[in-house]
Amino acid sequence: MSDLASAPHETSPADYQQLLTQALDGVTACAPATAVWRALGAAGALGLLYGSSNTLGPVADPARLGTLLRAVDARGDNGTTLSxxxxxxxxxxxxxxxxSGRPGAAPSPVVAAFGQALAGTAQVxxxxxxxxxxxxxxxxxxxxVRIEGDELVVDGGKRWVTNAGTAEYLLVLGRHHPGRHFTNFSWVLVPAETAGVTVTPATSHLLANSATGHIAFDSVRLPADHRVGRNGRGMAVFARHMSTERLAGAQWAVALTSRVLADTRERLLQRTVDGEPLWHNAAVRQGFAECLVRVAQLRALCDSLAETAVKGQNLSAGAVLKSAVGLTVDTVLARCAQLQGADGFSANGAQVIRAEAGVLGIxxxxxxxxxxxxxDMSEQLLAELRA
Structure with missing residues (x-):
């Protein structure tokens, strides 16, 4: 397959931001996540997201990843952002x-699906x-995932899968050998319409646009070329990219909490007690300021660990980022929900957003x-802090 993007670093941060703005301006506020994904792909924003690649797959540009998530979060639909x-x-x-494949060979199903996803014409x-x-x-x-002749056979089930209800392709992690060794697992690309695949929507009204669901695989048969990467590399590839997902979660957490803090501040300025805005109350201001400091700290942590996280060679970066999200988001949103009072229970209030943002801690x-x-990594982390 050709490069992910043509000279990706020639696009400046300002140009990438403008590209995202233009792409999303044409998507209505109530549009499903599939429409947002199509718009991003059609604009080239997804192709530009990956600045390089190595043997374990594309490597995201952390600055563009953060910019992308801020732009999508600004729409105020947490299900779409999760998607x-x-x-x-x-x-x-x-x-x-x-x-990877032989030069000149016809594109494999994996290559074709990857190209469709980058173009926004398919979800994974x-x-x-x-x-x-x-x-x-x-x-x-x-x-x-069993190998039978020139076929792969998938049996089992997956739970709480984001995009399960709308994706054209399911990227399935399965075992091909018994036991817990990390070389016993592989990824398989399963077209959602394949016989034996059943998708059941999750019974939750939260994050509705994420199309989260449960998937059952009953003797699903696929050609052998639907295996993704080398046999036995499933866990290694997953571990390589997990830190990137944890960075993305932290970047979204900053965008989401910043958005809710801005909304809360506006509400406090507009509501009055004895003719004075609630914002002028010293206790209110102190509580708000504490939240602002926590979010600023999380943003600084994202910036300092971003490059390390996307390289995927330092497990501590992802663990620290994910821990920081869990310690920050609910604390900040709980205070915002309290400060918003009864308004926090409205459709776009902090109480509802807090419930949906719980996914960031799970x-x-x-x-x-x-x-x-x-x-477990405290000795290493303390040495780095004292260096």
Missing amino acids: VLVQAASALPILGSGR ALAATDEAAAGSDLSGLGTE GGGVTELMLAGVA
């Missing part, structure tokens, strides 16, 4: 890891969380497990 984030930070890079759902194990126990998953690793990982 874009999972694809841009995880699904496409993992799918891109399987693009990352099907990793398994019905047979807790989300944090990927090596315990029960979904199997998806990709729960905060408590991330903190345990940080503790």
Whole structure:
């Protein structure tokens, strides 16, 4: 396949921001996430997102990734932002890891799907969380990928898969050998319309535009060329790109909390007690300022760890970022919800946004497990802090 983008670094940050603005201006506020994805792809914003690539797939440009997520978050639809984030930070890079082929050969299904996703004409759902194990126990998953002659056979099930209800392609992590060793797992590209695939919508009104659902695979048969990358490289590729997803989650967290803080400040300026705006109350200002400092700290952490995270060679970067998100987002949104009072329960109020933002403390690793990982790496982190 050709390069991801033609001379991607020739596009300045301002030009990329303008490209995103123009792409999204034509998408109505109530449009589904598929329309947002199509607009981003048609404008070339997805192709420009990946500044380079290596043997484990495309490498996102962290500044452009943050700019993309801020632009999508500004629409105020958390389900759509989640839909874009999972694809841009995880699904496409993992799918891109399987693009190699013989020069001059016809494009494989993996190459074709990757090209369609970059163009925005197809969505890809990352099907990793398994019905047979807790989300944090990927090596315990029960979904199997068997090799039978020149076919792959997929059996099992996946839960809480973002974009499951709208994606043309399902990127499925399964085991091809028993046991928990990291070489026992591979990725398979499953077209959503393949016989034996059943998608059930998740029973939740939160993050509605993320099209989250559960997927069952009943003896799903595919040609062998639907395997993504080399056999047994599934976990290695996933681990390589997990830090990028955690950076993306932190970047979204900054955008989301900043948006809610700005809305909260405006509400406090407009509501009055004895003729004075609530914003002038010293206790209110102090609580708000504490939230602002927390978000500023998270932004600084994103900036300092961005390059390390996208390179995927330092596990501590992703763990620290994910932990910081868990420690920041709910604290900030809880205070905003309190400051908004009854207004916080409105459709766009902080109470509802806080509930949807809970995904940031769960998806990709729960905060408590991330903190345990940080503790395990404490000697290394303390040495870096004292260097």
